[in-house]
Amino acid sequence: MRKQSSTNLENELLINGNCDMAYTLDLIGGRWKPSILWRLAYGAMRYSDLRRSLPAVSERILILQLREMESDGLISRKVYPEVPPRVEYQLTDLGKSLEPVINILTDWGAENRPDSEKRKVRCPVLTIK
Amino acid sequence: MRKQSSTNLENELLINGNCDMAYTLDLIGGRWKPSILWRLAYGAMRYSDLRRSLPAVSERILILQLREMESDGLISRKVYPEVPPRVEYQLTDLGKSLEPVINILTDWGAENRPDSEKRKVRCPVLTIK
DNA sequence: CGCATAACTTACATTTATGTTAGTACTTGA
DNA sequence: TCAAGTACTAACATAAATGTAAGTTATGCG
Numbered sequence: 001m002r003k004q005s006s007t008n009l010e011n012e013l014l015i016n017g018n019c020d021m022a023y024t025l026d027l028i029g030g031r032w033k034p035s036i037l038w039r040l041a042y043g044a045m046r047y048s049d050l051r052r053s054l055p056a057v058s059e060r061i062l063i064l065q066l067r068e069m070e071s072d073g074l075i076s077r078k079v080y081p082e083v084p085p086r087v088e089y090q091l092t093d094l095g096k097s098l099e100p101v102i103n104i105l106t107d108w109g110a111e112n113r114p115d116s117e118k119r120k121v122r123c124p125v126l127t128i129k
Numbered sequence: 130m131r132k133q134s135s136t137n138l139e140n141e142l143l144i145n146g147n148c149d150m151a152y153t154l155d156l157i158g159g160r161w162k163p164s165i166l167w168r169l170a171y172g173a174m175r176y177s178d179l180r181r182s183l184p185a186v187s188e189r190i191l192i193l194q195l196r197e198m199e200s201d202g203l204i205s206r207k208v209y210p211e212v213p214p215r216v217e218y219q220l221t222d223l224g225k226s227l228e229p230v231i232n233i234l235t236d237w238g239a240e241n242r243p244d245s246e247k248r249k250v251r252c253p254v255l256t257i258k
Numbered sequence: 259c260g261c262a263t264a265a266c267t268t269a270c271a272t273t274t275a276t277g278t279t280a281g282t283a284c285t286t287g288a
Numbered sequence: 289t290c291a292a293g294t295a296c297t298a299a300c301a302t303a304a305a306t307g308t309a310a311g312t313t314a315t316g317c318g
Contacts, residue, residue, distance in 0.1 A: 006272075006273060006274095006306095006307090007272095007273095007306085007307060007308090008272080008273050008274070008305085008306055008307065009273080009274090010185075011160065011185050011186075011306085011307090012160070012274095014185060015160065015161075015163070015164065019163055019164065019167070019235075019238075020234070020235045020236070020237075020238025020239040020242060021163045021167075021231055021234040021235045021238055022163045022164075022238075023238040023242045024234045024235070024237050024238040024241075024242075025154065025157065025158055025163065025234060028154065029154055029158050030275085030276095031140065031141070031144065031275080031276070032144075034144070034148055034150045034151045034154065035144065035148065035151075038148070038150075046294090046295090047294075047295055047296080048293085048294060048295075051295090056139075056140055056143060057140075057276095057277090058276085058277055058278070058279095059295085059296075059297090060276085060277075060278085060279095060296095060297085060298090061275090061276060061277065063295085063296070063297085064275090064276085079295095082294095083284060083285045083286075083294090084284075084285070084286080084292095084293050084294040084295080085283095085284080085293095085294050085295055085296085086294075086295090087294085087295060087296090094241060097237070097240075097241070098237065100233060100237075101233055101234060101237050102150055104229060104230055104233050105149070105150040105153045105154060105230060106148075106149045106150040106153070107149070108149075108153045108226070108227065108229075108230050109148075109149025109150055109151075109152040109153040110149040111226075112153075112223060112226070113149060113152045113153075135276095135277090135302075135303060135304095136276085136277060136278090136302095136303095137275085137276055137277065137302080137303055137304075138303080138304090140276085140277090159305085159306095160305080160306070175264090175265090176264075176265055176266080177263085177264060177265075180265090186306095186307095187306085187307055187308070187309090188265085188266070188267090189266095189267080189268090189306085189307075189308085189309095190305090190306060190307065192265085192266065192267085193305090193306085208265095211264095212263090212264085212314060212315045212316075213262090213263045213264040213265080213314080213315070213316085214263090214264050214265055214266085214313090214314085215264075215265090216264080216265060216266085259318100260317105260318095261316105261317090261318090262315100262316090262317085262318105263314100263315090263316095264313100264314095264315105265312100265313095266311105266312080266313090267310100267311080267312070267313105268309100268310085268311075268312095269308105269309095269310090269311100270307105270308080270309090270310105271306105271307080271308075271309105272305100272306080272307070272308095273304100273305080273306070273307085274303100274304080274305070274306085275302100275303080275304070275305080276301100276302080276303070276304085277300105277301080277302070277303090278299105278300080278301075278302095279298100279299090279300085279301100280297105280298085280299090280300105281296105281297080281298080281299100282295100282296080282297070282298095283294100283295100283296095284293100284294090284295105285292100285293090285294100286291105286292090286293090287290105287291090287292085287293105288289100288290085288291085288292100
């Protein structure tokens with residue numbers, strides 16, 4: 001829960017209200033959001049698969065990030081009334097429109113990230129289906 | 130001061146080590162970094178002018194953000210041995226290379242930010258001198 | 259002397275983001 | 289009956305980011 005008023009929140013609103021770049025960063029800047037975007041770029045995924053593909057994130061945090069992305073309109077959540085339950089997440093058109101943004105962020109990182117900070121995987125260029 | 134070990138930090142390293150996009154976001158994602166980048170895009174600025182142009186940020190935080198950007202190689206800090214002191218900050222070549230990244234983040238935000246979150250100013254397209 | 263200026267630093271306080279653990283409802287299959 | 293699977297939620301705990309207020313150093317100026 002966020003405070004109703006604080007300099008911290010006021011500053012966030014001030015910046016997101018005045019700066020388009022900051023607004024975009026706010027939507028994609030959560031710890032796990034890039035990873036989620038990359039996965040959903042290849043098509044819809046159900047919750048359990050998303051979770052298994054991200055073993056380091058806890059359930060609560062994954063759900064939090066998904067909820068935020070949903071309320072920001074980047075992904076949609078579709079519930080299939082089955083047993084056991086099935087919930088699929090996928091990019092909305094708005095989410096898909098991030099493709100060039102994601103690619104340029106990825107390209108810049110690939111170009112400039114020092115080797116010391118690199119591990120094995122390098123995200124390939126994204127082509128959303 | 131950061132903890133020497135925590136799941137939080139481990140996850141940050143894991144993600145920045147594996148995902149170029151997350152690495153880029155990490156460099157530009159601080160609260161005041163977009164605003165700083167926009168200002169320095171028009172040329173070097175001394176600390177006091179930067180500070181005056183960002184009345185909402187406190188000294189400590191501004192310095193923190195500048196120090197991080199400096200240690201990430203995005204800006205450089207030049208001290209003129211005068212009294213009173215004069216310190217100028219400016220984009221490095223690496224910082225300047227963010228121009229297309231900044232522009233696409235700005236374009237996407239300008240296109241998709243809901244009116245309700247907009248204030249008066251909209252950052253123009255950036256052309257670094 | 260006493261004040262002003264610049265670019266900070268220090269100690270402290272608060273807010274926000276992230277993480278841990280256990281528990282829920284429902285049904286199928288062994 | 290009992291475990292397993294699914295997609296969560298709740299209560300709690302910690303780490304990190306951000307903010308506040310005052311102090312520092314050095315010198316020029318009135």
